[in-house]
Each structure stands twice: as C-alpha cells, then as structure tokens.
Amino acid sequence: MKKLYSVLAVLLVATMLLTACGTPATEAPAVTEAPATEAPATEAATEAPTAAPTEAPVVIKVGEVTDLGGIDDKSFNATAYAGVEKAVTDFGVEGKYLESQQQSDYAKNIQQFLDEKTNLIVTVGFLLGVDTATAAKANPDTKFAIVDYSYPDCFGDTAVEGQTCGSATELPNVLGLTFQTDQAGFLAGYAAAAMTKTGKVATFGGLEIPPVTIFMTGFKAGVEYYNAQKGTTVEVLPFTYTGNFESTDDGRAFAESFVQEGADIIMPVAGPVGLGSAAYCKETGSCMIVGVDNDWTVSAAEYKDVILTSVLKNTNVAVYTAIQQVVDGSFKGGLYIGTLENGGVGIAAVTGASDELKAELEKLTADIISGAVKVGE
Amino acid sequence: MMNTKKNPEIDMRTRIAWGVVLIVVGLLVLFLFAFSTEAGQVTKFGLNEAKGEAITIPDLLLPTQPTNYVLALILIAFGAFQLARGVKSTSTLVAVLAFSFVMAFLVWAARDKSFSLVGMLSSSVVRATPIALAALCGVISERAGVTNIGIEGTMLFAAQVSVIVGTTTHNLWIALLAAILTGAAVASLHAFLVIKFKVDQIISGTAVNILGAGVTSFVSSRFLEKNIDTLNNSGTLPAFAIPLLSKIPVLGPVLFDNTPIVYLTILLVAVLHVVLFYTPWGLRTRAVGEHPKAADTLGVNVYLMRYINVMIGGMFAGLGGAYFTVGSVGRFDEVMTAGKGFIGLAAMIFGKWTPIGAYTSSLIFGFADSLQVKLQILKVGIPPEFLLMAPYIVTMIVLTGVVGKAVAPAADGQPYEK
Numbered sequence: 105m106k107k108l109y110s111v112l113a114v115l116l117v118a119t120m121l122l123t124a125c126g127t128p129a130t131e132a133p134a135v136t137e138a139p140a141t142e143a144p145a146t147e148a149a150t151e152a153p154t155a156a157p158t159e160a161p162v163v164i165k166v167g168e169v170t171d172l173g174g175i176d177d178k179s180f181n182a183t184a185y186a187g188v189e190k191a192v193t194d195f196g197v198e199g200k201y202l203e204s205q206q207q208s209d210y211a212k213n214i215q216q217f218l219d220e221k222t223n224l225i226v227t228v229g230f231l232l233g234v235d236t237a238t239a240a241k242a243n244p245d246t247k248f249a250i251v252d253y254s255y256p257d258c259f260g261d262t263a264v265e266g267q268t269c270g271s272a273t274e275l276p277n278v279l280g281l282t283f284q285t286d287q288a289g290f291l292a293g294y295a296a297a298a299m300t301k302t303g304k305v306a307t308f309g310g311l312e313i314p315p316v317t318i319f320m321t322g323f324k325a326g327v328e329y330y331n332a333q334k335g336t337t338v339e340v341l342p343f344t345y346t347g348n349f350e351s352t353d354d355g356r357a358f359a360e361s362f363v364q365e366g367a368d369i370i371m372p373v374a375g376p377v378g379l380g381s382a383a384y385c386k387e388t389g390s391c392m393i394v395g396v397d398n399d400w401t402v403s404a405a406e407y408k409d410v411i412l413t414s415v416l417k418n419t420n421v422a423v424y425t426a427i428q429q430v431v432d433g434s435f436k437g438g439l440y441i442g443t444l445e446n447g448g449v450g451i452a453a454v455t456g457a458s459d460e461l462k463a464e465l466e467k468l469t470a471d472i473i474s475g476a477v478k479v480g481e
Numbered sequence: 482m483m484n485t486k487k488n489p490e491i492d493m494r495t496r497i498a499w500g501v502v503l504i505v506v507g508l509l510v511l512f513l514f515a516f517s518t519e520a521g522q523v524t525k526f527g528l529n530e531a532k533g534e535a536i537t538i539p540d541l542l543l544p545t546q547p548t549n550y551v552l553a554l555i556l557i558a559f560g561a562f563q564l565a566r567g568v569k570s571t572s573t574l575v576a577v578l579a580f581s582f583v584m585a586f587l588v589w590a591a592r593d594k595s596f597s598l599v600g601m602l603s604s605s606v607v608r609a610t611p612i613a614l615a616a617l618c619g620v621i622s623e624r625a626g627v628t629n630i631g632i633e634g635t636m637l638f639a640a641q642v643s644v645i646v647g648t649t650t651h652n653l654w655i656a657l658l659a660a661i662l663t664g665a666a667v668a669s670l671h672a673f674l675v676i677k678f679k680v681d682q683i684i685s686g687t688a689v690n691i692l693g694a695g696v697t698s699f700v701s702s703r704f705l706e707k708n709i710d711t712l713n714n715s716g717t718l719p720a721f722a723i724p725l726l727s728k729i730p731v732l733g734p735v736l737f738d739n740t741p742i743v744y745l746t747i748l749l750v751a752v753l754h755v756v757l758f759y760t761p762w763g764l765r766t767r768a769v770g771e772h773p774k775a776a777d778t779l780g781v782n783v784y785l786m787r788y789i790n791v792m793i794g795g796m797f798a799g800l801g802g803a804y805f806t807v808g809s810v811g812r813f814d815e816v817m818t819a820g821k822g823f824i825g826l827a828a829m830i831f832g833k834w835t836p837i838g839a840y841t842s843s844l845i846f847g848f849a850d851s852l853q854v855k856l857q858i859l860k861v862g863i864p865p866e867f868l869l870m871a872p873y874i875v876t877m878i879v880l881t882g883v884v885g886k887a888v889a890p891a892a893d894g895q896p897y898e899k
Binding site for chain 2: 348379384
C-alpha cells in the first residue's frame with residue numbers, strides 16, 4: 105500500500121507541476137530583459153551603498169490577466185498583450201501575464217499580481233468585470249485597466265454589488281477600455297454585402313454578451329445600409345451562438361450549417377472558434393470569413409485565401425495608451441473609447457475589393473467619423 | 482424490456498404508461514405545433530447538400546398545419562392502440578414517439594421558411610463521431626472492469642500528437658496512426674496505475690484529464706502557436722465519397738460522403754459488437770468485468786485482459802482525438818475537445834454499455850448538437866443557452882433511469898486482488 109501512495113503522490117505532483125508550467129505566470133520572453141535592468145539597481149544598492157543613489161529606476165510592473173481564451177487566442181488576449189509588449193520595448197516596463205483556465209482563476213490571478221506589487225493590472229474581458237471591481241476597491245493604490253468593460257455597471261434593483269455586477273460608482277483607479285466595434289463592423293458588413301455572391305451572409309458569436317453582439321449588430325447594420333443605398337436585398341441570417349470560445353469543431357459545424365442555408369460570407373465572433381470556420385471555408389472553398397479583433401491575414405496567415413477582411417479592435421492601442429498614462433503619471437480612471445477616429449477600431453484591407461468599393465469604404469469611414477452616417481439605430 | 486415479461490402486472494402498468502405518454506405527446510403536438518400555425522403555411526426541407534450530387538431531388542414541401550395534424554393523429558392512435566392491445570417492442574414505441582415529436586417540432590419551427598434537412602442529418606453523423614469513439618473507449622474498458630474517465634485527457638493528447646505528426650510528415654495516415662498509438666500509451670499509463678498499483682480509478686482518470694489539459698496547453702502555447710506552419714497546420718483528411726452509394730438521394734450525402742474517421746467509427750462499432758458478444762475473447766472480457774474471481778479460477782488472466790482492453794479503449798479515444806485535428810480543422814487549440822470525452826461517457830451509459838447502443842446514443846447527442854444550430858438560424862425563440870443544454874438534460878434523464886435501467890458491469894471500477 106505504501107508503494108501505491110508514493111506512486112500516486114508522484115503522479116499528482118507531476119500533474120501539478122506540469123499544469124503549473126502550462127498556465128500561470130508564464131513570463132513573457134521580454135521579461136528576460138526586465139530583470140537585467142533591475143539587476144544593476146539592486147547590485148548598486150547592496151555593494152555600494154555609499155555611492156550616489158543613481159536614478160535606480162522603479163520599474164513599473166504591468167500584469168495582464170487573460171480570460172479563458174488564453175494568451176494565444178489570436179484575439180483580444182493576444183492583442184492586449186501585444187500592447188504590453190510594445191510598452192515593454194518603448195518604456196522599459198516589466199510585462200507579465202497570467203492565464204485563466206477557469207472562471208475561479210480570475211480573482212486568484214489578480215491577487216497574485218497584487219501580491220507581486222504590480223502597478224497596472226490589465227484584465228482582459230467582460231467576464232472579469234466583477235472580480236476586477238472587487239480587487240480595485242480593496243486596493244485603491246493599484247491601477248487597473250479592463251478591456252471591454254467600464255464602471256459603474258450596477259443598474260436596476262436586481263444588481264448586487266460584488267456579485268452580479270462590479271461597482272455602483274465610477275472607480276478612480278480603473279480605466280475601462282471600450283471599443284465602438286460596431287463602427288468597424290458596419291464597414292465589414294457593407295463590404296460583405298458588396299462581395300457576397302449568394303446574397304446571404306451570416307455571423308455568429310461565442311456568447312450573447314455586449315462585446316460580442318456589438319460586432320454582430322454593426323455588421324448587420326452595415327449590410328442593411330448597403331441594401332438601402334444600392335437597392336439590393338442581401339440577407340443576414342439570424343444571429344447564432346456557440347456557447348463557448350474554445351471548440352474549433354463547433355466553428356466548423358456552424359460554418360457548414362450557414363453554407364447549407366445559403367450564406368457565403370461568415371463573421372465568427374468567438375475567438376479561436378472562428379478558426380474552425382476558416383478551416384472549413386479553406387477546405388471546401390464555399391465561403392469567405394470576416395476576421396475579428398485583429399487582421400487574420402496576419403494572425404491566421406494559413407487561412408489568408410479565405411479571409412475577406414477583418415474587423416480590427418485595436419486592444420493593443422488601448423492597453424498601450426493606458427500603460428503610457430501610468431508611465432507619464434497622467435493615469436486617471438474613467439473610460440477610453442476606441443473609435444474609427446482615434447484608431448481604436450478599424451477594418452483591414454478587403455480581399456478582391458474593386459477600386460469603387462475601396463472608395464466607398466473610405467467615404468463611409470469619413471461619414472461615420474463625421475457623424476453623417478449613424479451606425480446605431 | 483426483458484425483466485418486465487416475468488411480471489404481468491408490471492407489464493400491464495408499463496403498457497398503460499406508454500399509452501398515456503403517447504397520447505399526451507400527441508395532444509401536445511396538436512396544441513403546440515398544429516393549432517398555433519395558420520392554414521396556408523408551408524415548410525420547406527432542403528434535401529440536397531450543396532455539393533453537386535449527380536441526382537438532385539426536389540426539396541420537400543410540407544403544408545405545415547395538415548402535416549402536424551397527421552403526426553398528432555399518428556401519436557394519439559398509436560397511444561390508443563397501446564392502451565387497448567399493447568405493442569411488444571419498446572424500441573418501436575420510442576422510435577414512433579421520437580420521430581413524430583421531432584418531426585412535428587421541425588415542421589413547426591421551419592414554418593414559412595426552409596432549412597437543409599440533409600445538411601442537418603449529415604452534420605449529426607459527423608458530430609456524433611468523436612462522442613461515439615469516446616463512448617466505445619468507455620465500453621471496452623468498463624466491460625473489462627476498469628472505469629476510465631480520463632478519455633477527455635487522452636483525446637487531447639492524441640489530438641495534439643496527430644497534428645504535430647501530420648504537419649511534420651505531411652502524411653495524415655501516419656498522423657492517424659500516431660494518434661491511435663498515443664491513445665494506447667496514455668491509456669496504458671492509466672491501466673498501469675489502476676491495475677498494478679490499484680490506485681483509485683476515478684482519481685487516476687481525473688489525473689489523466691488534468692495532465693492532458695495541462696501538458697497540451699503548455700506545448701500549444703510554447704511551441705505550436707509560434708510555429709503554426711511547421712508544427713500546427715496539418716490539413717484535414719479529405720471527405721471520401723463512396724462511389725454509387727453516395728449518389729443515393731438523402732442517404733448518400735448523410736452516410737456515404739464522409740471523412741475516413743466517420744467510416745472507421747461505424748466499422749469499429751460493428752467489429753466491437755461482434756468481438757464482445759460472439760467471440761471467446763469477448764466472453765473473457767465480460768467475465769473479467771463481471772466476476773473476475775470466477776474468470777481467474779477458470780484460467781483467464783484477469784490482469785492481462787484488463788491491460789489489453791484498456792489499451793484498445795485508448796486506441797478508440799486516440800482516434801477520437803484525431804477527429805478534432807486531422808479530421809476536422811487541421812490545427813490544435815487549447816482544450817479543443819470541449820467536453821466531448823465526458824459526453825461520450827454519458828453516451829456509453831445511455832447505450833447500456835453496448836457498442837451499438839453507445840453509437841445510437843452518440844447519434845442522438847450529435848443530432849441535438851446540429852439541431853440547436855439550425856434552430857438558432859430558424860429563430861425559434863428558444864434561448865440558445867437552453868438549446869445548448871439539451872444534450873446534457875437528455876443525459877440526466879437517462880441517468881435517472883426513465884428510459885430503461887442501465888446496469889454497469891458488476892466489477893466495474895473495482896481493482897482485482899488475487
């Protein structure tokens with residue numbers, strides 16, 4: 105029996121070690137530089153205390169907590185981290201990330217960064233809204249930036265602060281990073297309506313939550329605007345949801361189903377799930393994909409033949425802006441809104457677009473910025 | 482049901498219960514799906530997959546209201562007949578009930594619209610495949626008396642290995658083989674722990690699952706994501722249309738125009754059924770799972786049988802893992818199996834630990850999976866979350882024993898000590 109327990113113990117320890125390696129506190133490659141900048145400072149402090157206190161820069165620490173999609177989701181977690189990495193290069197801050205494997209990891213990961221005295225904690229995603237607010241209230245000296253969310257978020261009688269919503273008041277140490285992706289989705293919808301051959305286009309999401317549906321409603325409004333302008337009858341199939349952000353096989357099945365119902369352009373708003381749709385389109389040649397969050401012809405280059413365009417949510421620009429504010433001391437809570445105007449959102453080049461369509465899209469962009477064309481109804 | 486024949490009173494009671502259920506469902510169909518529609522409405526089912534079949538047949542046009550009247554009448558008449566006389570076979574009753582209700586529901590949901598019926602059925606078969614392979618893994622392990630809940634983890638390992646092998650060798654058949662061998666290797670780890678060291682089988686299975694998610698996520702984020710073209714872009718096994726058979730309308734695109742993994746699964750179901758119930762090997766396997774001591778007394782090597790069967794099960798799970806990568810999207814993403822291994826275990830229980838039962842229940846889960854996509858497109862007005870729950874609710878209903886009692890092999894999950 106003793107042998108039994110020792111084997112079991114070894115196995116469990118191995119499991120924990122390996123899962124631990126796989127997930128938390130995977131330091132960014134860039135971090136290897138960061139300790140190097142720190143090291144001289146500490147050496148100077150211990151070896152030569154009499155020496156003039158050199159600048160001994162306090163390295164600003166930035167930590168990103170991902171949602172369940174993980175750091176390599178080729179979506180907002182990855183894009184947000186690109187912003188951190190750019191700040192590491194430009195400002196010499198220290199950048200780290202922690203991946204969340206399940207919902208209960210959110211609070212744990214935030215706490216770990218708090219324990220490490222991180223200056224700015226970037227939480228990625230709507231789903232971290234409550235935990236971020238709770239941590240921000242308990243640690244007013246730490247700065248937070250949350251992607252796709254803003255405070256106050258407690259509305260109505262049923263909202264319970266700290267449970268169903270984060271905070272009833274604006275938090276001075278949290279910057280909400282939000283995006284008017286419907287503006288960019290509108291452009292993509294317009295382009296899709298112009299490019300469809302079957303007269304049907306489709307879009308699906310991971311979950312029915314605002315940061316997902318805003319893409320979809322913008323897309324639909326764009327198609328309708330095209331119809332109104334050109335007198336066409338391009339149809340958007342009803343919105344559908346996979347219920348997860350992981351299963352690429354679902355992405356494939358959804359794409360197949362849309363093609364069966366006659367659609368030839370599909371916009372998946374479900375992180376890596378959309379890559380399954382792209383694989384289906386590439387294999388069958390029966391559809392084109394509108395990427396979301398970042399330019400899929402770059403981030404998923406293996407599918408670039410079937411990427412019509414991408415709706416860009418430049419989370420990196422927003423995160424970079426937040427870090428910049430911390431570095432130059434101008435950080436204050438509130439709201440950052442990414443728009444077509446400030447480059448927070450945008451649209452990638454449309455594959456196979458005629459010069460006419462390109463010109464129309466440019467004009468439309470200008471019209472949306474000037475307010476001549478209203479995206480929301 | 483076999484045991485009910487012995488007792489005429491219980492026989493009588495189940496007969497009446499079935500009759501009442503049929504009539505109630507018939508009335509439900511009448512009220513929900515027939516009266517709520519209008520006279521002129523027409524439902525259109527697409528019967529061709531847009532793949533360019535040689536023979537295209539016209540789409541099926543059904544007048545919504547009359548069709549559902551007929552279906553409701555069939556249900557009620559069947560129920561009445563059941564009350565008066567009684568039908569022997571439970572499966573006939575289940576079939577009539579399920580077919581009429583689902584058909585009425587679809588006719589109602591697609592009123593004034595059209596949707597591809599063939600497309601839905603063919604994606605049901607495809608979506609059932611990984612569930613079925615996981616279920617077969619469970620069937621053969623548990624028949625030999627070893628509970629394996631580590632199927633999910635095993636599939637993740639196999640999925641990842643197959644995509645790496647497929648990308649580096651450019652040969653998807655080798656990738657498939659690698660997945661199968663990986664499955665066997667992971668299963669043998671589980672077998673080693675639970676047979677040799679008699680570790681609690683649930684704990685060992687859980688460890689395999691955690692290990693699978695952890696190691697594959699680690700490898701994925703460290704290596705695969707950074708080297709997509711050299712490690713994580715295998716392409717997929719092409720669909721292979723069986724000549725002639727695939728030209729049959731409706732059945733052709735559903736059954737005979739699939740990827741090799743789908744065919745292989747159907748073949749394996751048949752083979753496993755024969756092996757398990759009609760060969761000495763199968764008899765020994767079952768003996769080891771039901772009463773290992775007796776089997777041992779008769780000279781069956783209990784440990785060896787268990788090792789080999791768990792490893793064969795691992796091979797099924799390995800093939801199931803390959804479905805996700807080389808069989809579907811040609812790339813690996815973290816935790817991409819999304820719980821299919823666990824649903825496979827439910828399918829195994831639903832199928833009463835038999836290969837054919839497990840496959841049938843996998844088809845039901847696959848059907849629920851593809852149905853919910855179509856229902857969302859049809860805008861039925863049922864929240865998508867609820868539709869996504871459907872397969873799990875079905876599982877729970879099955880587990881409560883409403884649809885026949887499912888009895889596990891007697892020595893399932895118990896280590897054997899000489």
